[in-house]
Amino acid sequence: MTTYTVRLTARDEVAEGTVAFHFDKPAGFIFKPGQAIDLIVPQQGVANDSSQARHTFSIATAPFENKLVIATRMRDSAFKRALGALVIGAEVQIEGPFGTLTLHKNMERAGVFIAGGIGITPFMSIVRNAVEQGMPQALTLIYTNRRPEDAAFLAQLQQWARENPAFRLVATMTQMDRSSQAWHGLASPVNGDLVKSVIETLSSPIFYVSGPPAMVQAMHATLADAGIDEDDVRSEEFYGY
Template sequence: MNTYTVALQGRDEVADRTMAFHFDKPEGFAYKPGQAVDLTLPQQSGAEPQVHTFSLVSAPYQNELAIATRMRDSAYKRALRALADGAQLTLQGPSGSLTLSEKKIRPAVLLAGGIGITPFLSMLRQATHDASPRPLALLYSNRRPEDAAFLHELQQLAQRNPHMRLIATMTQMEQSRQPWDGDTGLIDAAKVKRAAEGYDDPIYYLAGPPGLVDFLRDLLEDAGVDEDDIRSEEFFGY
């Protein structure tokens, strides 16, 4: 992986306790939607370097790099939050193989839980920008609308992209303060079947907490999906 110095350009809240961080894009930095970077914070005197791997939510066509993360109470997240705009960080990458198949434009069914949406947002942004004819379905699970990072943008992408299908589901609406007229309940075989309806020979991509990814893999295999058509890796940035 190549190493770059990048400057923090800004940040914004994209869901409850979830923030996106925006960085300048180094000249010559090329990546595929779905790939990740290692981000090292400015080192304090005498302290060990703080590094974390994040999927990029930005798409390759954009002139910035961006990540998004739940702001948990960890030393890394506290230091990241405290950075001033303009702070210099070290970036290594890109890395990761959770990218869309290039052999042929097979339909893709993206199954995401929570902040697992990050690699898929990059894919969907790029596909919409490119007017790609690849059929894309996103099944996106969160506890509440308040927790669903980038939900409004995803709804807009689904309106703009005639080849994109979006199914968002909420699992704990009794704890929400916002209205929701979409799907509710956990991802199950029926929801996955609806997401892939009409697709010929789709590939399934999984991202989210390890427990959810394991559950989804078992669900797909029980439904007869070939293991070669299921792609996931340890989720970056959760």
Template sequence: MGSYKPKYKARLRKKEKIANDTMAFYWEKPENFTFKAGQYCDMTLIKPKMTDEEEKERALSVASAPYEENIMTATRMSDSTFKQVLKDFEVGTEVKFDEPRGEFTLHTRETTPAVFIIGGIGITPVRSIIAQATHDQLPHKLTLLYANKTPEDAAFMTDLKGFAEKNPNFSFVPVMTHANPSGWSGESGLIDADMIKRYVSDSSAPIYYLCGPPGMVKDMRKILMEIGADEDNIRAEEFKGY
């Protein structure tokens, strides 16, 4: 991913905690910075206070939609050098972005439904896709099964509920994997074939989008094949180390 030279500079406008150990960063959008909902780009730190050259650059999904004012990225925080530097950024700090890329974008065929099966911070590109589809009033039928340990771990819950209220074609199914989190009345436990079939009437019809930890992506792909999904209709991105 490091063969692209950064092309755009952007300043930090705001940062905030959006879930347990999860932060969002809002960057001013450089002139001529264009992308498709669901794409990612490399972000490079400028003169960071670190010695590890490998830790200056990370590929990050753009969590904001193209119509939104800022570029928003979100990440699970960890003790990695890159994330610790990012966490301490002050408003006005500048970074570099390269040209956005990636094929994890909404298909164009409006009559084919989309089903997103997402784990944790894998929600970042999907938030962008759902936001843009809602803004553009696309006719695609969209279903999102979004798995987290507890509600406190789930990023963008308010946004996603808001999109579901505005978009009659979008069904939002949050899933908590820890059994019976306190006060939780929605779906709980691991996403399995039975759960998918409760929300997807014809499992062979949709294009599926999988994003999350590698183990989850692998398991979901296997389950989808077992319930009759077309392998050519499964698109996946793995979020390693997040």
């Protein structure tokens, strides 16, 4: 796998406690929407292949853009502390791309994405790319968070949904009693009834699930209860985010 050296060009908070890190894209770096990289933050006395120096992240930007963006919750771990301490212009390394959570090629079949929390990142790349290309393929994103404050990239997703009839956003919050923001959308867990209501007009949808392991496992059970064939479900678990 190829290793590239990249520079940190910007950072911004995309949700409460969640930060997006922007890096320049190396010449010749080609990836598919939905793929990931390993980010290596060199540290004195720490091996580059250790969990303190290396972490896997989905790429949140699309291939047509001249930057690579990853996003993560800033938890108190050795890696996150090193990542958060980077100054603009600092050099790090990336390896990749890799991963198979990419959109199917049969555009007659709809795509339904189910994301929990920071599991949104691979779908940001896929939807961003579809919007840029003006793809007519029906894409629906079910995005679940505890509160609006926790929902990374929510405003951007809402804008894409308003402007692109082929893309539908179904956002739901599960702990609005802990939120200080107004929310006029759904406020319930993702269950079989919700899934059935979302897909009732879609043509032979294929499902993609991304989020923490417990959420991904729960969604597999929910989709099975909703009558979805397991062969039509693809998933990716986000550990340690």
